[in-house]
Amino acid sequence: MNTAPLRIVFAGTPDFAATCLDKLLSHGYPISAVYTQPDRPAGRGRKLVPGPVKQLAIQHQLPVYQPLSLRTAEAQAELAALRPDLMIVVAYGLLLPQEVLDIPRLGCINVHASILPRWRGAAPIERALLAGDTETGITIMQMDKGLDTGDMLSISRCPILADDTSATLHDRLAGLGASALLEILPLLADGKVDPQPQDDALACYASKLTKEEGLIDWNLSAAELAIRIRGLNPRPIAYTRLGEDTLRVWQARTTDQQQTQPPGTICSVSKKGLEVATGAGTLLLEQLQLPGGKAQPLASLLNGNPQRFTVGQRFH
Numbered sequence: 001m002n003t004a005p006l007r008i009v010f011a012g013t014p015d016f017a018a019t020c021l022d023k024l025l026s027h028g029y030p031i032s033a034v035y036t037q038p039d040r041p042a043g044r045g046r047k048l049v050p051g052p053v054k055q056l057a058i059q060h061q062l063p064v065y066q067p068l069s070l071r072t073a074e075a076q077a078e079l080a081a082l083r084p085d086l087m088i089v090v091a092y093g094l095l096l097p098q099e100v101l102d103i104p105r106l107g108c109i110n111v112h113a114s115i116l117p118r119w120r121g122a123a124p125i126e127r128a129l130l131a132g133d134t135e136t137g138i139t140i141m142q143m144d145k146g147l148d149t150g151d152m153l154s155i156s157r158c159p160i161l162a163d164d165t166s167a168t169l170h171d172r173l174a175g176l177g178a179s180a181l182l183e184i185l186p187l188l189a190d191g192k193v194d195p196q197p198q199d200d201a202l203a204c205y206a207s208k209l210t211k212e213e214g215l216i217d218w219n220l221s222a223a224e225l226a227i228r229i230r231g232l233n234p235r236p237i238a239y240t241r242l243g244e245d246t247l248r249v250w251q252a253r254t255t256d257q258q259q260t261q262p263p264g265t266i267c268s269v270s271k272k273g274l275e276v277a278t279g280a281g282t283l284l285l286e287q288l289q290l291p292g293g294k295a296q297p298l299a300s301l302l303n304g305n306p307q308r309f310t311v312g313q314r315f316h
Helices: 015-026 052-059 073-080 124-130 166-189 222-231 298-304
Strands: 008-012 031-035 040-042 047-049 086-090 108-112 135-142 152-159 238-242 245-254 266-270 273-277 282-289 295-297
Touching: 008 015, 015 031, 015 052, 015 086, 015 166, 031 052, 086 166, 108 166, 124 135, 124 166, 124 222, 135 166, 152 166, 222 238, 222 245, 222 282, 282 298, 295 298
Parallel strands: 008 031, 008 086, 086 108
Antiparallel strands: 040 047, 108 135, 135 152, 238 245, 245 282, 266 273, 273 282, 282 295
């Protein structure tokens, strides 16, 4: 067994990556340096705010690097000077050119939130939900110059529950990814992994979500819309229009009620929600966000304005 500690460079930016970094640190893995995206403006003041990975790295007094690109000779020389055995990449957000992939002795591995080759790309969690998949998972992959095309080192599976949103699935997969990472590292250090090539014929691309995808088409069935609303929560959030107002829909479920009203028509109003006709079946809107307000259960919205919604109104 190889007892020498690996010199690890970690690359990641959001909460998903921070979960993996935190797990590595809590299990005593020495991290030589952390690479993360440059700070981004946030909030009303648009002040530069460090991402979750950078915040964790600072807390643990780890060296932090934030290059705009890894394609420059300067950035590559800086990484090479760290003499990493392994680079762990989790939702980093920058492409790694071949020159970077060749620097670590054991290459670069990626924690990807899907069962590859399904859902390569930027939004695998959301796309799995929107497609109605019943299962997803984590793939630990040896990175190559393609987009999530490298050989698979391990697969951990995770069911998609009937009430999952992208937010709840994200959190479960983050924990699963961190655990899978801990399992593969000793095997990788000892040369005991068995890389498996992906079947490119089964690949599909998980493109980034757009705001336009959030617009609700009431001609779809209630079942389809319920899935879309869960898949778009917490970003970019499904929305619909009522008169001049745009309403964001955070939570909804199908009902057993039959309807004959045109799609988008409010069939009933109660503290449980707005029952709305769709192309097939009815959808109960349980949590809404009005313009300028915050997301609230319908009961709370009606307490402030009981006449805000009426039977017969139609979303468009």
